Amino acid sequence: MPYEPVIGLEVHAQLLTETKIFCSCSTQFGAEPNSHTCPVCMGMPGVLPVLNRKVVEYTMKMALATHCRINEACNFARKNYFYPDLPKGYQISQYAQPLSEHGYVDIELDGGKKRIGITRIHMEEDAGKLLHDEHLPSSYVDLNRTGVPLIEIVSEPDMRSTDEAVAYLKRLHEILVYLEICDGNMEEGSFRCDANVSLRPRGEMMFGTRTELKNMNSFRNVQRALDYEIKRQQYILESGQDVIQETRLWDDSKGETQSMRGKEEAHDYRYFPDPDLVPIVIDNAWTEEMKKSLPELPLEKRERFIRDYQIPPYDAGVLTSSRALAGYFEEVARLSGKPKIASNWVMGDVLRFLNEEKRDIKECPVLPGSLAEMIQLIEDGTISGKMAKDIIVEMYRTGKSPQAVIEEKGMIQITDEGTLEKTVAEVIAANPTQLAQYRGGKEKLFGYFVGQVMKATQGKANPQLINELLKEMLAKE
Amino acid sequence: MELHQLTIHELQKLIRSQGIASSDIVKSVFSRIDAVEGNVHAYITLMKEYAFAEAAKADKDVKEGILKPLTGIPIALKDILCTKGFLTTCGSHILHNYVPPYDATVVQKLREAGAVFTGKTNMDEFAMGSSTETSYFGITRNPWDLERIPGGSSGGSAAAVAADECIASIGSDTGGSIRQPAALCGVVGMKPTYGRVSRFGLIAFASSLDQIGPFTKDVEDCAIMMNAIAGYDPRESTSVPLNVPDYTEFISRGIGGWKVGIPKEYFIEGIHPDIEKAMQRAITTVEGLGATCVEISLPHTEYCLAVYYIIAPAEASSNLARYDGVKYGFRPQGSIDLLDMYKKTRSAGFGAEVKRRIMIGTYALSSGYYDAYYKKASQVRALIKRDFTEAFTLCDAILTPTSPTPAFKIGEKMDDPLQMYLSDIFTISTNLAGIPGISVPCGFTKDGLPIGAQFLAGHFEEGKLIQIASAFEKYANIEKRRPAL
Numbered sequence: 002m003p004y005e006p007v008i009g010l011e012v013h014a015q016l017l018t019e020t021k022i023f024c025s026c027s028t029q030f031g032a033e034p035n036s037h038t039c040p041v042c043m044g045m046p047g048v049l050p051v052l053n054r055k056v057v058e059y060t061m062k063m064a065l066a067t068h069c070r071i072n073e074a075c076n077f078a079r080k081n082y083f084y085p086d087l088p089k090g091y092q093i094s095q096y097a098q099p100l101s102e103h104g105y106v107d108i109e110l111d112g113g114k115k116r117i118g119i120t121r122i123h124m125e126e127d128a129g130k131l132l133h134d135e136h137l138p139s140s141y142v143d144l145n146r147t148g149v150p151l152i153e154i155v156s157e158p159d160m161r162s163t164d165e166a167v168a169y170l171k172r173l174h175e176i177l178v179y180l181e182i183c184d185g186n187m188e189e190g191s192f193r194c195d196a197n198v199s200l201r202p203r204g205e206m207m208f209g210t211r212t213e214l215k216n217m218n219s220f221r222n223v224q225r226a227l228d229y230e231i232k233r234q235q236y237i238l239e240s241g242q243d244v245i246q247e248t249r250l251w252d253d254s255k256g257e258t259q260s261m262r263g264k265e266e267a268h269d270y271r272y273f274p275d276p277d278l279v280p281i282v283i284d285n286a287w288t289e290e291m292k293k294s295l296p297e298l299p300l301e302k303r304e305r306f307i308r309d310y311q312i313p314p315y316d317a318g319v320l321t322s323s324r325a326l327a328g329y330f331e332e333v334a335r336l337s338g339k340p341k342i343a344s345n346w347v348m349g350d351v352l353r354f355l356n357e358e359k360r361d362i363k364e365c366p367v368l369p370g371s372l373a374e375m376i377q378l379i380e381d382g383t384i385s386g387k388m389a390k391d392i393i394v395e396m397y398r399t400g401k402s403p404q405a406v407i408e409e410k411g412m413i414q415i416t417d418e419g420t421l422e423k424t425v426a427e428v429i430a431a432n433p434t435q436l437a438q439y440r441g442g443k444e445k446l447f448g449y450f451v452g453q454v455m456k457a458t459q460g461k462a463n464p465q466l467i468n469e470l471l472k473e474m475l476a477k478e
Numbered sequence: 479m480e481l482h483q484l485t486i487h488e489l490q491k492l493i494r495s496q497g498i499a500s501s502d503i504v505k506s507v508f509s510r511i512d513a514v515e516g517n518v519h520a521y522i523t524l525m526k527e528y529a530f531a532e533a534a535k536a537d538k539d540v541k542e543g544i545l546k547p548l549t550g551i552p553i554a555l556k557d558i559l560c561t562k563g564f565l566t567t568c569g570s571h572i573l574h575n576y577v578p579p580y581d582a583t584v585v586q587k588l589r590e591a592g593a594v595f596t597g598k599t600n601m602d603e604f605a606m607g608s609s610t611e612t613s614y615f616g617i618t619r620n621p622w623d624l625e626r627i628p629g630g631s632s633g634g635s636a637a638a639v640a641a642d643e644c645i646a647s648i649g650s651d652t653g654g655s656i657r658q659p660a661a662l663c664g665v666v667g668m669k670p671t672y673g674r675v676s677r678f679g680l681i682a683f684a685s686s687l688d689q690i691g692p693f694t695k696d697v698e699d700c701a702i703m704m705n706a707i708a709g710y711d712p713r714e715s716t717s718v719p720l721n722v723p724d725y726t727e728f729i730s731r732g733i734g735g736w737k738v739g740i741p742k743e744y745f746i747e748g749i750h751p752d753i754e755k756a757m758q759r760a761i762t763t764v765e766g767l768g769a770t771c772v773e774i775s776l777p778h779t780e781y782c783l784a785v786y787y788i789i790a791p792a793e794a795s796s797n798l799a800r801y802d803g804v805k806y807g808f809r810p811q812g813s814i815d816l817l818d819m820y821k822k823t824r825s826a827g828f829g830a831e832v833k834r835r836i837m838i839g840t841y842a843l844s845s846g847y848y849d850a851y852y853k854k855a856s857q858v859r860a861l862i863k864r865d866f867t868e869a870f871t872l873c874d875a876i877l878t879p880t881s882p883t884p885a886f887k888i889g890e891k892m893d894d895p896l897q898m899y900l901s902d903i904f905t906i907s908t909n910l911a912g913i914p915g916i917s918v919p920c921g922f923t924k925d926g927l928p929i930g931a932q933f934l935a936g937h938f939e940e941g942k943l944i945q946i947a948s949a950f951e952k953y954a955n956i957e958k959r960r961p962a963l
Contacts, residue, residue: 040580044800046573046681047560047582049714079796081843083820090799142804271843273852276686276793278715 004200004238006231007208008166009158012173013151014183015127015191016059021148022126023050023093028150030189034132034143042148044088049277052077056150057281059182060100060124061291063152066176066298067119069104074282077124077275082268085142086129094153096272099123100281106176107300108168117169118157127151158197158208163227167220170194175299179324187219194223199244200234209234210244214258216251226251230258302327310340316348326362329369336373339380346372346393354397366400367393375403383407385464418470421454421462425470428453439475447471481506482642483960486551486699489645493540493550500536500550503645504529504594507552511596511643514963517624520638522557522615523565524597532594539592546592547706554644556635557598558605559585559690560679568681569601569613569631572801572808572827582679583711584648584690591706596644599634603829604798605655605683607631608901611892612831619888620663621961622927626885629659629901632693636663639693641963646703647693652683653786654881654905656691657917661880661930664919664961666694666947668704669905671938672912673718676711682797684790685716687909697918697948701725704940720938728944734768736946739873743779744904750883752923757879760920760931763954764877764946774872776865781858782907783899788842788855789910794832795839801827834895863911870936875946878904880917880930908934916943919956926959 021028024041041048064071078096104119129147133140160166177183185192199211217223234244249258299321306317320330330347334340378384395406439446454467481503492498536550560566560578567573602612610618610633618633620626621641628637632649636659639647649656651669660667668691675690692703710719761771803809803823810826813819842851891898908915920931935942
């Protein structure tokens with residue numbers, strides 16, 4: 002029987018605020034254990050939380066970017082459970098009244114576009130970390146991460162394949178990074194994902210029994226874990242057994258999912274409104290202010306690039322993959338007035354150099370103004386395209402302007418007809434054999450002459466002019 | 479008169495004009511403590527050395543002309559308020575060794591006002607109780623009758639003021655924990671409006687009900703203490719950014735023309751006959767002051783206890799989750815794994831009453847029960863609040879007994895939680911509604927035990943309470959007695 006997977010994702014994204022959600026401790030990653038802590042985030046007796054306004058604003062941005070409805074009033078709830086990385090014995094989260102609900106994102110697949118529903122986006126605090134000493138029967142608690150703001154983005158069970166799930170995840174990731182509210186680093190845990198997966202016979206409306214997958218810390222692992230889990234469930238169903246509702250952990254090294262806890266071991270979190278925090282009221286003015294602060298989002302930008310710059314969808318995709326790169330390209334396009342050529346140089350040389358060194362566009366030594374200037378120099382014939390290929394290497398290496406590189410290397414293109422005519426005549430005179438062959442009908446040798454002229458001028462000759470002069474002079478008796 | 483017997487305003491005058499030193503006052507208070515603390519046991523921790531050092535600083539300030547509202551006044555703190563560098567136990571084994579790294583806002587404010595702390599007072603464990611008998615550190619005795627309880631949960635703070643072991647003290651009130659012991663110990667105790675005094679640094683019992691307030695020897699001192707501790711705190715989200723009036727200005731304003739509500743639901747069977755008589759006298763006194771007493775109704779009164787015993791334990795079950803043996807406080811040796819450590823820590827670290835309330839609260843919040851208990855209780859709570867809002871359209875203040883009985887015998891109600899819970903029958907509604915209340919002495923039983931009268935007012939109308947309580951105190955002509963210790 003053909004089965005259809007049904008996938009829903011829960012994404013946790015760490016927000017890029019400078020301070021924690023309920024105290025003024027730093028959110029910086031990688032500090033000495035417990036150095037970014039205070040009585041509030043350590044859950045000392047008597048402390049109280051005070052909400053960081055930035056967290057609300059960042060969450061509103063994500064909600065608006067994903068077409069969610071922002072609730073006029075929302076509140077925080079306590080999610081109660083015991084674990085040593087949770088110093089208060091409860092996590093402050095949102096439950097019955099989240100900040101936003103009912104949104105969507107569109108994903109692009111080979112077969113076209115698909116809309117994935119977003120159930121809700123809410124705010125919560127992160128927990129700490131446990132460090133285990135393998136040589137001692139003891140564990141250590143690091144509370145630096147405790148209270149770092151998170152948003153949880155819950156999707157509808159709208160995805161029907163691993164590819165759709167990964168595309169959705171990448172779309173969320175891209176939007177979060179574009180909004181500059183999350184650094185998107187999956188290895189450091191700033192972007193985490195849990196998946197709910199079930200199978201049902203194709204055509205069936207009812208959902209099958211689902212499992213929840215955790216511990217997938219890269220796009221690739223999400224792909225592998227989902228593929229594995231779908232196969233596992235298919236095998237169970239095909240052999241006439243029932244899938245057990247449970248939470249399963251992805252084991253990267255073994256490449257399989259393993260049971261973590263069953264339904265009967267599931268926590269009863271005993272949610273109730275947190276009496277230490279007051280309801281958050283969001284009026285229209287605040288929402289409008291946030292709307293105005295939204296940047297152009299990746300999908301819109303991509304469509305605009307294709308439309309306005311007449312560049313292929315693939316190129317537009319690459320150039321809009323980050324806000325900085327898109328900004329770089331647009332600057333070069335604007336200054337040079339040649340968007341298509343600008344796209345070729347950015348996509349080709351600039352990205353290749355950067356990728357080789359794993360550098361970000363923000364660190365690119367070739368400034369957009371310099372690249373635009375170089376394009377203009379090609380356009381007005383000062384340098385040839387071939388020369389430019391060498392010049393940009395120098396520009397990247399030294400950070401200098403194209404003019405400076407050209408002057409240093411004496412690389413001005415020879416466009417003076419008189420000078421070039423002389424050189425062409427010399428080249429013809431020095432190659433009587435080839436000349437005879439050429440005139441005898443071996444026209445392929447034209448290229449040979451071009452090469453000789455280039456060699457004689459150290460590549461500085463204007464190729465078009467060489468062509469014209471050679472044609473003319475070779476034909477002369 | 480000895481210095482420790484005086485009030486804040488009397489001592490202020492002596493410091494200002496007679497050159498009495500804070501060191502002398504502190505010395506007098508500690509000699510009193512030495513004399514009676516063995517019987518009363520009001521304190522868990524004494525801060526003697528600290529108090530003398532602070533008194534010396536206060537004396538230096540006075541010499542330099544620096545006079546703050548509480549300069550040099552010895553004040554005791556309930557052991558539920560975090561004090562930087564000083565043991566803060568909340569009356570519990572689980573925090574028996576806990577030294578906070580920070581000061582509660584109220585502690586900070588009192589320091590800034592010049593107060594000298596004498597120590598941390600005894601209390602029911604995590605403020606759960608009405609008799610101070612559930613403390614891990616032993617019972618406190620009522621200074622008026624050492625065979626009796628001082629009330630609770632702030633029994634230590636009330637007894638310390640009644641026994642002159644401090645000049646004033648701070649307590650906390652979640653369902654009557656300031657007003658009931660104030661009544662039982664014959665002192666003045668106020669629970670301010672929820673949001674008026676910062677809860678930051680107050681170890682939470684039930685966050686939506688907890689409020690800090692003062693115990694004093696008279697109403698004027700209550701106003702002075704309120705001036706020092708009230709006000710908005712940016713560290714607390716439920717703190718209200720309203721200006722605080724000078725409460726001492728409400729003293730001796732009189733209440734001519736006021737309407738004082740007498741809720742019919744509060745004069746029920748089971749009130750001690752002497753208290754009933756005292757209340758009749760109180761009504762006469764209020765009318766003698768030019769006010770009119772009117773019968774009012776608070777129709778949802780009968781649900782208060784039930785609502786309270788769902789909401790308070792529910793919040794407590796979550797608030798007390800942090801005591802898990804991981805970070806601070808008590809942790810027994812020899813746990814085999816994490817779950818075992820949690821179980822051993824919490825089983826041995828909490829007393830019976832605390833465990834009872836954690837279990838009730840956990841149950842009330844459980845999946846499948848939340849709607850029937852917590853949610854329903856929250857809805858009824860809104861009705862109780864509305865009762866008061868409507869009542870205050872008909873009257874300026876409300877007069878009730880503070881407690882249905884005077885101080886009871888030690889051990890009398892320990893095996894009967896329901897009887898114990900009934901001690902707070904007249905005080906609990908105030909916390910549910912968030913309004914302020916004050917208990918003032920209004921006489922004695924035939925057996926010589928103090929009786930308290932409670933006045934209630936609308937949100938943020940502590941000034942009105944000071945006004946009516948000070949008028950009452952002056953006119954009621956309550957016999958001046960001191961406990962025979």
